[in-house]
Amino acid sequence: MHTFLEFIAILAVIIGTAFSVLGVLGFIRMPDVYTRLHATGKVSIFGVVLLLLATVALTPLEFGKGLVLIVLLVVGGPVTSHAIGSAAHRIGIPMKRAIRDDLAAIEQTPP
Amino acid sequence: MHYIRTIVILLIIYLALTGNLQLSNIVLGTLVSTVAALLLRPQPGPTDLRRLPAAGWALIRYTAILAVDVVKSGIGVARIVLDPALPIQPGIIAIDSGCDSELGTALSAHALSVTPGELVIGIDKAGTLYTHCLDATHSAEYVADAQAMRRDLLSKIFP
Numbered sequence: 568m569h570t571f572l573e574f575i576a577i578l579a580v581i582i583g584t585a586f587s588v589l590g591v592l593g594f595i596r597m598p599d600v601y602t603r604l605h606a607t608g609k610v611s612i613f614g615v616v617l618l619l620l621a622t623v624a625l626t627p628l629e630f631g632k633g634l635v636l637i638v639l640l641v642v643g644g645p646v647t648s649h650a651i652g653s654a655a656h657r658i659g660i661p662m663k664r665a666i667r668d669d670l671a672a673i674e675q676t677p678p
Numbered sequence: 679m680h681y682i683r684t685i686v687i688l689l690i691i692y693l694a695l696t697g698n699l700q701l702s703n704i705v706l707g708t709l710v711s712t713v714a715a716l717l718l719r720p721q722p723g724p725t726d727l728r729r730l731p732a733a734g735w736a737l738i739r740y741t742a743i744l745a746v747d748v749v750k751s752g753i754g755v756a757r758i759v760l761d762p763a764l765p766i767q768p769g770i771i772a773i774d775s776g777c778d779s780e781l782g783t784a785l786s787a788h789a790l791s792v793t794p795g796e797l798v799i800g801i802d803k804a805g806t807l808y809t810h811c812l813d814a815t816h817s818a819e820y821v822a823d824a825q826a827m828r829r830d831l832l833s834k835i836f837p
Contacts, residue, residue, distance in 0.1 A: 598764075610759065632695055669772040670770045
C-alpha cells in the first residue's frame with residue numbers, strides 16, 4: 568500500500584512539475600496579458616494542485632491541511648486571474664489577435 | 679446566528695490548517711475565528727437544516743465537476759501552448775449569469791473562470807459576465823448552456 572502511494576505521489580510530482588513548466592512556456596508563448604492569464608492561472612494551478620497532493624502523500628503534512636490549501640488555491644486562483652484581467656482591461660491594455668470585444672462595446676456606449 | 683455559523687466554518691478551516699486538536703489550540707482558533715467573523719461582517723442568510731442533505735449532495739457533485747473542469751482546463755490550455763501554430767482566436771463575449779444575488783453571480787463567475795479557455799474579465803450591475811475566451815468563435819449561448827448545470831447546483835448550495 569505504501570509503495571503504491573509512493574508511486575502515485577511520484578507520478579503526481581512528475582505531472583505537476585510538467586504542467587508548471589507548461590504554464591511558464593504558455594506565459595512566454597501567449598501574445599498578450601489576457602491569454603497569458605489562461606496559461607499561468609490554469610495550467611500552473613493544476614500543476615501546483617498535483618504537487619500539493621504529492622506533498623500530502625510523501626511528507627508529514629496532514630491531509631486536512633493539504634485539502635484546505637488545495638481548496639484555497641482553486642478558489643483563489645481564478646479570483647487573482649480575474650483581478651489582473653479586469654485591471655488590465657480597465658487601464659486599456661489592448662488584446663492581440665482579438666476577434667471580438669463585447670466589454671469595449673459597452674464601455675464606449677454613453678450611459 | 680449567522681455570526682455563529684461563520685465562526686464555526688472558520689474554526690473548522692483553522693483546525694484543518696493547524697492540524698492540532700488540543701484545547702488551547704481550539705480556544706485560540708475560536709478567538710481568531712471570532713475576530714475574523716467580526717471583520718467579515720457576514721450577511722444574514724436563510725439557515726434551514728432540512729435542506730442540508732440536498733445542499734451537501736449538490737456540493738459533492740459541484741466539487742467533482744470542478745475537479746474535472748480543473749483537469750480539462752489544464753490539459754486543454756497545455757495542448758494549445760504546445761501546438762506550434764498556437765490555435766487561439768481570443769475575444770471577450772458577454773454571458774448572462776442568470777443569477778439575481780451578488781453571491782450567485784460571483785460563484786457563477788468563478789465556475790466559468792475554471793472552465794477550459796474561459797476567464798471572466800468584468801461583471802456589470804445586471805449580472806452580465808464579460809468572459810475572455812481563447813476561442814471566441816463559440817457563441818454566448820454555447821457557453822451559457824455549459825454554465826446552466828453548474829448554476830443549478832450552486833443555487834441548491836447557496837439558495
